[in-house]
Amino acid sequence: MVPQTDKKQKGVLRSLDWWTILIYLALLTFGWVSVCGASYSYGDTDILSLDTRSGMQIIWIGTSIILGFVLLMLDDRYYEMFALFIFGIMLVLLFATIFNPHSIKGSRSWLVLGPLRLQPAEFAKFATALALAKVMSIYGYSIQKWQHFAAALGIIVVPMLFIVLQHETGSALVYLAFFLMFYREGMPGSILFTGVAMVFYFVVGIRYADAMILYTPTSVGKFVVLLLVQIFSGAMVWIYCSDRKDALRILAICIGVSMTAMLFSLFVIPFNVVYVELAMCGILVGYLIWQSLATRIRNYLWIAAFTVGSVVFFNLADYMLNHVMEAHQRVRINVLLGLEEDLKGAGYNVHQSEIAIGSGGLEGKGFLNGTQTKLKFVPEQDTDFIFCTVGEEEGFVGSASVLLLFLALILRLIHLAERQPYSFGRIYGYCVLSIFLFHLFINVGMVLGLTPVIGIPLPFFSYGGSSLWGFTILLFIFLRIDAGRNMVRT
Numbered sequence: 464m465v466p467q468t469d470k471k472q473k474g475v476l477r478s479l480d481w482w483t484i485l486i487y488l489a490l491l492t493f494g495w496v497s498v499c500g501a502s503y504s505y506g507d508t509d510i511l512s513l514d515t516r517s518g519m520q521i522i523w524i525g526t527s528i529i530l531g532f533v534l535l536m537l538d539d540r541y542y543e544m545f546a547l548f549i550f551g552i553m554l555v556l557l558f559a560t561i562f563n564p565h566s567i568k569g570s571r572s573w574l575v576l577g578p579l580r581l582q583p584a585e586f587a588k589f590a591t592a593l594a595l596a597k598v599m600s601i602y603g604y605s606i607q608k609w610q611h612f613a614a615a616l617g618i619i620v621v622p623m624l625f626i627v628l629q630h631e632t633g634s635a636l637v638y639l640a641f642f643l644m645f646y647r648e649g650m651p652g653s654i655l656f657t658g659v660a661m662v663f664y665f666v667v668g669i670r671y672a673d674a675m676i677l678y679t680p681t682s683v684g685k686f687v688v689l690l691l692v693q694i695f696s697g698a699m700v701w702i703y704c705s706d707r708k709d710a711l712r713i714l715a716i717c718i719g720v721s722m723t724a725m726l727f728s729l730f731v732i733p734f735n736v737v738y739v740e741l742a743m744c745g746i747l748v749g750y751l752i753w754q755s756l757a758t759r760i761r762n763y764l765w766i767a768a769f770t771v772g773s774v775v776f777f778n779l780a781d782y783m784l785n786h787v788m789e790a791h792q793r794v795r796i797n798v799l800l801g802l803e804e805d806l807k808g809a810g811y812n813v814h815q816s817e818i819a820i821g822s823g824g825l826e827g828k829g830f831l832n833g834t835q836t837k838l839k840f841v842p843e844q845d846t847d848f849i850f851c852t853v854g855e856e857e858g859f860v861g862s863a864s865v866l867l868l869f870l871a872l873i874l875r876l877i878h879l880a881e882r883q884p885y886s887f888g889r890i891y892g893y894c895v896l897s898i899f900l901f902h903l904f905i906n907v908g909m910v911l912g913l914t915p916v917i918g919i920p921l922p923f924f925s926y927g928g929s930s931l932w933g934f935t936i937l938l939f940i941f942l943r944i945d946a947g948r949n950m951v952r953t
Contacts (some may be wrong), residue, residue, distance in 0.1 A: 478946040480879055486872045487531075487923070487938060491524050493853075493865055494924035496830065501845035501852040502926070503831050516845055516926050523928040530932060541946035542940055543597060543887050550618070552596035556583040558627035564807070572629040584634040585933030587622045589940060592894035594618050595641065599648060600887040606649045611868075615645070633917030640901035644893040653703065657769060662697060664688050664777045669784060670800045679728045681736040681940075685777075688734050689740035690911040693747060693792040694772040696766055700751075717743055720833070742772050748781035812848060815841045820854030820911070827858030847918050848850065852912045869903050869922075877890040879945045887905045888944045895941045 470612040495517070510517045514665065536658045555576070560583050574581045594824035595618055599611075606612050619638050626635040646655050671684035694714060695939035701710035748767045755763035784793055798810040819835035828834070835841055841848050854862045873896060880892030899922055906921040908914030920930040 471555070475943075475946045478949060480533065480875070480942060480945055482870065483875045483938075484940060485950050486868060486875065487935075488867055488873070490865075491527070493868070494849075494921075495520055495524060496847050497849050497852045497856075500833055500856045500924050501836050501849055503837065515920050520926055523931045526649075526928070527931050528934040531942075534936065534939040535943050535946070537943065539944045542891075542944060543595060543600075544634075546593035546597035551588045553583065553590035554621060554625070555624055557587055557629075561625060561628045562583075572626065572631040572634065580858055580929070582634075582927075582929040583631070584622075584626045585929040586632055586936065587626070588637065588898055589637065589823065590939040591618060591622055591641070592891055592898070593940070595644070595894060596887045596891035599890050600885065603610070604855075606844055612645075612650070613868045622638060631698055633919050636905075636917060637801045637898060637901055637919060640897040641894060643897040643900070646892060647893050648890060649739065653699065653765070653769070653923075653942060657772075660689075660691075660773065661776055663691070664773060664886050665780045666747075666785075666800065667691075668777055668780050669796075670810075672781065676725070676736075676752040677729060679725075681725070681728060685737045686740060689737065689744060689774070690717070690721050690779050692744060692770060692777070693721075693740075695773070696747060696770045697768045699762070699769065702759055703766065704754075713747065713750075717747065738818050741774070744770060811890075812842050812916060814911065816844075816848050816851040816910050817912055819851040821856040823855040827856045827861055830856055833858065843918075846920060847906070847916075847925065848910055849921050849924045849926070850907055853924075854910075865924075866907070871897075872902055873903075878943075879941065882948065885946065888941075888948065892943060898937065 468942050498520045499517040500511050501554045509515070510520045511521065514523070560574055563574060567932055572582050574583060595615060595744065597617060599615060604611050606615070619884060621640050623635045623638045626632075627640075642650070642658065647749060668684045671687065672682055674679060674683040676683055676686060697710050697717065699712035700713060701707055704710075711805070720743055721736070721740060724736045728734050730737050748770050751763045751767035751770065753884065755761065755767070780858060784796065788796070797812070803911055815835065819833065819841055822835060823826070823833070830838075833852060833853055836852050838843050839853055844852055850862070850865075859863075876892060876896040876899070878895060880889050883889040883892060900920055902922050905914050905917060906925075909916045920927065923931065923933045925931075
């Protein structure tokens with residue numbers, strides 16, 4: 464055990480990364496100013512009153528700082544020791560919340576305890592990160608072994624399932640951020656690439672499904688996606704099978720046949736070239752399987768599986784959109800892809816947010832002077848759409864400053880994670896980094912109309928105690944682990 468002496472406490476404080484704490488305090492300050500601007504109404508005389516959201520946010524900020532201090536005073540080994548226990552407790556809370564009788568805006572993700580409302584999904588993030596770090600740091604663990612990788616996936620999937628059952632799909636999607644940590648810890652890049660490719664297939668296939676190539680009955684979306692499947696497969700042969708000639712041969716044949724079929728359809732007999740593309744994918748799969756058997760290189764077989772999976776996923780994309788997703792999710796995706804406008808419905812929030820940000824100009828309208836936000840044109844402007852208040856009142860300069868602060872936090876977290884002497888600290892650090900990066904990218908992206916509206920908060924900015932406490936716990940546990948990196952264990 465580490466002796467509980469004054470020397471230990473002084474050592475912890477000296478070892479703390481104060482730059483990260485300063486960035487944290489700066490983000491809290493900017494966040495409070497933004498909540499003031501978003502919640503202020505003309506005629507309010509006391510923004511510090513507990514009857515206002517800006518006043519309550521001070522309470523949340525104060526308790527978060529106290530909570531952070533408490534976390535720093537605990538022995539860093541407790542986090543590893545009780546990681547699975549904490550995760551188990553959070554799973555019980557998530558499961559109990561599914562049956563919560565209190566529904567807020569269609570979501571059952573809140574536990575109502577008198578005047579206090581808590582969202583267990585916000586706290587489950589740090590618990591999941593701790594559990595992942597604990598399991599993946601066990602001696603002999605290798606993410607390259609499918610049994611070990613499956614165990615880590617299970618830790619992510621279970622809380623995701625419980626959160627989806629609470630009708631909080633947006634919060635559940637945050638757990639996909641852990642795949643960035645998996646990649647750092649040795650997950651094959653092909654898995655990450657496959658995920659990105661699936662998103663691309665979905666977007667291009669749905670967005671251009673009804674657009675035809677000139678006067679042919681060939682869908683632009685289907686043609687482009689199927690051609691990309693063949694190109695990606697050929698490129699993977701080059702990278703993962705180290706066979707440049709074979710890869711170039713596959714690419715030349717696939718692109719050549721596709722272009723020839725398209726020219727024939729344009730100038731001779733119009734027909735649907737998609738059928739030719741499907742046939743080429745089938746031939747490609749057969750060829751890859753044959754190569755796997757002939758060369759005994761298993762990677763050919765995995766590439767064949769990628770090709771088949773890509774075609775199957777692409778053909779299921781339309782069914783997923785129209786029959787699996789909820790109506791409001793479907794409308795939001797259609798609006799994002801430009802298939803619908805719906806400025807009075809699903810596209811209203813984003814449209815008003817873009818107006819607010821654009822009206823801020825270079826330097827903004829000034830503190831409490833935003834018109835779009837003061838007149839409450841933007842729904843959820845102090846929670847999910849808080850960044851539009853920054854853009855309107857502080858302008859481009861203020862928005863860029865906030866993003867630079869977040870960039871500094873992300874870069875600092877990378878530095879701290881990489882200097883950890885043990886895998887537990889490094890893995891947990893990259894979990895923290897991944898969650899912050901996902902929240903930042905998606906939240907700012909949806910405010911700007913670049914990503915779907917899935918309703919997740921901007922760290923340290925969005926109003927509310929659950930998210931602020933959750934992010935504080937996530938960060939300060941890592942700061943405490945980092946502070947103990949050079950501790951002499953006796």
